[in-house]
Amino acid sequence: MVRQMNRLFVLYSLAPSPFRRVLRSSAGFTYVAALMIVVIMGIMLGIAGESWRMRMHREREAELLFRGLEYQRAIRRWHQYHLTEGKPLKTTTQARRPLNELKDLLKDPGSLGKERYLRRLYTDPFTGDEFEVVRNPQQGIIGVRSTVEDEPLKKGNFDKELSLLEQKNMYKEWVFGLPEAVAPAAGTVNLGSPAGPGSSGVPLGPGSFGSQAGDGGPAVPSTTED
Numbered sequence: 291m292v293r294q295m296n297r298l299f300v301l302y303s304l305a306p307s308p309f310r311r312v313l314r315s316s317a318g319f320t321y322v323a324a325l326m327i328v329v330i331m332g333i334m335l336g337i338a339g340e341s342w343r344m345r346m347h348r349e350r351e352a353e354l355l356f357r358g359l360e361y362q363r364a365i366r367r368w369h370q371y372h373l374t375e376g377k378p379l380k381t382t383t384q385a386r387r388p389l390n391e392l393k394d395l396l397k398d399p400g401s402l403g404k405e406r407y408l409r410r411l412y413t414d415p416f417t418g419d420e421f422e423v424v425r426n427p428q429q430g431i432i433g434v435r436s437t438v439e440d441e442p443l444k445k446g447n448f449d450k451e452l453s454l455l456e457q458k459n460m461y462k463e464w465v466f467g468l469p470e471a472v473a474p475a476a477g478t479v480n481l482g483s484p485a486g487p488g489s490s491g492v493p494l495g496p497g498s499f500g501s502q503a504g505d506g507g508p509a510v511p512s513t514t515e516d
Contacts, residue, residue, distance in 0.1 A: 350415045351443055351461075354436060357412040359451060360465035361421065361434045364395045364407040365467045369429060374451050376469040388430030392423065414438070416461065424471040433467025 301403035366373050368389050370382045385399055395408035414421055425464045438461040448455050454472045455464050465472045 335435075348443060349384065351477060353415040354461065354464070355444075358434065358436075358464060360408065360412065361392075361395075361449065362466035363387065365431065365433065367433070368395060369468060370433075371468060375408045376454075378413065386429075388428065389432070390430050391433070392421075396451060416440075422462075424465060424467060429468070429470075431467075433465045433471025435463075436461045436467045479495065 334433070335355055344455060363373055370379045370384075372379060377480055384401075389395070391410075392411055396408065396411065397405060398405040412421070413419060414436045414437070416436060419437070421434035422437050423431045424435060426432045440461055441459055442461055445458070452466075454469060458464055
């Protein structure tokens, strides 16, 4: 583009005076046309970039739902809950035991047959880090969630298994596991790493999942250990 403008300038300076007006008009038109092309290309690149970012965001959200549902089904099987209804099964084959570590879902250490509930451990597709676990003093791990505070693109029309995710304002409010992990009773649930027993957790207050008074968002974790 610069080379073409330089050529036009040279032609203009060498041209006889009768033709300078024509060249001046032609060069001006070319310059304006070039500016318009640059502006249009910039707009198109901006639209393409935004479309690509939105597509990547949707793919990560869909992957979060897939991985979260895998964890939810595994956790409900461990605690012997109905996968869709989210209620404890009336008839069970063994005594209920707390889930101390997520890796126990890969191979149940208390089962003679080394029963598997999960094929592999997943990471958060948004961060690449491990999911944050939700713990209950009696049951151990009862859910997992993302730590991302972005607003979800999907707000409704979830399958019945994920109906508790309806109308959440942040991904970190998407809790996958037992219903008690999504709407716990006051002081019965802790947040922590998936490291197992003894890892620090954050006690949640009454009401919704860790919400603070006045803003409706998740509570800021305290530094107090259990």
